[in-house]
Every structure is written in C-alpha cells, then in structure tokens.
Amino acid sequence: MSAYRVAQEPYYRSVGDEVAMYEAAYEIRMPMMLKGPTGCGKTRFVEYMAWKLGRPLVTVSCNEDMTASDLLGRYLLDANGTRWQDGPLTLAARYGAICYLDEVVEARQDTTVAIHPLTDARRILPLDKKGEVVKAHPDFQLVVSYNPGYQSVMKDLKQSTKQRFAALDFDYPEHDIEVEIVVHESGVDADTASKLVHIAERARNLKGHGLDEGLSTRMLTYAGSLIAKGIDPLKACRVALVRPITDDLDMRDALDAAVTTYF
Ligand code: ADP
Numbered sequence: 001m002s003a004y005r006v007a008q009e010p011y012y013r014s015v016g017d018e019v020a021m022y023e024a025a026y027e028i029r030m031p032m033m034l035k036g037p038t039g040c041g042k043t044r045f046v047e048y049m050a051w052k053l054g055r056p057l058v059t060v061s062c063n064e065d066m067t068a069s070d071l072l073g074r075y076l077l078d079a080n081g082t083r084w085q086d087g088p089l090t091l092a093a094r095y096g097a098i099c100y101l102d103e104v105v106e107a108r109q110d111t112t113v114a115i116h117p118l119t120d121a122r123r124i125l126p127l128d129k130k131g132e133v134v135k136a137h138p139d140f141q142l143v144v145s146y147n148p149g150y151q152s153v154m155k156d157l158k159q160s161t162k163q164r165f166a167a168l169d170f171d172y173p174e175h176d177i178e179v180e181i182v183v184h185e186s187g188v189d190a191d192t193a194s195k196l197v198h199i200a201e202r203a204r205n206l207k208g209h210g211l212d213e214g215l216s217t218r219m220l221t222y223a224g225s226l227i228a229k230g231i232d233p234l235k236a237c238r239v240a241l242v243r244p245i246t247d248d249l250d251m252r253d254a255l256d257a258a259v260t261t262y263f
Helices: 018-027 042-053 068-072 088-095 109-118 175-186 190-204 217-228 233-245 249-262
Strands: 032-035 057-061 073-078 081-086 098-102 124-127 132-135 141-146 166-169
Touching: 018 042, 018 166, 032 042, 042 057, 042 098, 042 141, 057 088, 068 073, 068 088, 068 109, 081 088, 088 098, 088 109, 088 124, 088 132, 109 124, 175 190, 175 217, 190 217, 190 233, 190 249, 217 233, 233 249
Parallel strands: 032 141, 032 166, 057 098, 098 141
Antiparallel strands: 073 081, 124 132
C-alpha cells in the first residue's frame, strides 16, 4: 500500500466548505460523489483529502471496456499455475485506502453494480470467482466522480447507484480564485492569468450554444504554462484553449476573436 500514499501535500485551493464536508463524510465512511465538469479540480481535491486524512489513494479511470474483473481482480497464469491478483477496488477495500473511481458513468452497468455491496451497511466485496467475501477495512472509503454534462439516456447512473452516495458539487472557481490557481500551477503572472480566466468565462457562456463543454481550469493552466515558457500568448491560447475544444470553424473563429480582445 505504501506505493499508494500521497507523500507530499498536493496544492488544492478550496472554494467553499468542501474540505470540512468531506472530512465529516469520511468520519462515517460515507461514499462520496464529486459532480462537475471535467478539469475543475475534482481529482486534485481527492488527492488533497487523501493526503490530509493520511489514507492511501487508489485511483481508477473508468471506461466502457472495463469489466468487473478489472475492478475486483482475476486469476493469472504463471509458472506455478494460477494465482489470484486483487483488482484496485479489492486492494483498497482490504487495506483501507480511499478508492477513487474517476468518471464512473463511463463504466458499464454490470461493472457499476459490483460496488453496491461496498456502499451500504454491509461494506463487503464478494469475489465470486475466488469464492471469498472481503470485509472492507474500517478505513476504506469509496469516492466517484461524475460529470452531469455528459449525461444521456444511454449514459447515466442508475438511481440505485446514485442513491448510495452523498454528492458534492464542483464547478469552475470564481474569477479571483481561478486566477490564483492558474498562477500557482503555471507560473504565469496574475495579469496574464486574469486574461486567461476572462477568455474562459466568455467560452463558458457558449456552452450549449455550439460548445459541449466549457473551457476548463486545466486548459488554462496548460495555456499559462506555455506562456510562462515564452510562447506568444496568442499562439498559446490557440493551441491550448481553442483548438482542443472545437472542430467547428465558426466556433473556432469566435473563440480566436475572444482571445485577440485580451492578447
Ligand atoms: P477533474 O478531476 O475535475 O477533471 P482535476 O482535478 O484534474 O480535474 O483538475 C485539473 C487541473 O486544474 C489540476 O491539475 C490543477 O492544476 C487545476 N485545478 C483545478 N481546480 C483546482 C483547485 N481548486 N486547486 C488547485 N488546482 C486546481
């Protein structure tokens, strides 16, 4: 488990009472759902909380090809025959880590239901293939992230899954806080960071009017990092902010124009 320790304090700029809420939730080992758009700080927050609570952190990025075995574990063949290998969820449950399932909605429903017995009063994990029922370590906690923006009829969590979690809302931070984050993460000066945040705010207003997702804090830190490396701000914004989020030429022009009003 030592490999899963968060050794150094991750930089996390809190935006409300989420740290205190999470601490209270962890005290009763309540399963948590972090809701919000991509790149707004959910993963960083979990890393920070794992560090603060002194728990190892096991992170799994969920995808549609993931099977229950990828979470629970499987028998492997080696020179001596077969050997059981715990999956990340089993490892976390056995040894008392925080298990973070990133973008849980991406996983198939038969995979998602594998977490159910861990998220109610039983706190157990049946490993059917191995014929073992793992009783979760007292320190174990399950956290999932979920982007409601991607929600569709095909891809939504079942109510029976949703209702097993308490949920914290995440969103892009307010202007001054986001500037602070961009300055810290990219090394760019506050004036430039503020311009980047202004551009993002404009782009976020276009969400639902041709843009599927707003410009994330993560993208701003990328643009800032390029600028801090000496790249011309106009070019940095095109490469790190505009091109990645749209293929539509009109939208591209509109966003490029927003960039030129600031740089
Ligand atoms: P998510 O998990 O929501 O997709 P991340 O946690 O990976 O997003 O955030 C993306 C990046 O944005 C982080 O690597 C970090 O640089 C920055 N970031 C966003 N919000 C914060 C915050 N509140 N404190 C510190 N860094 C943040």
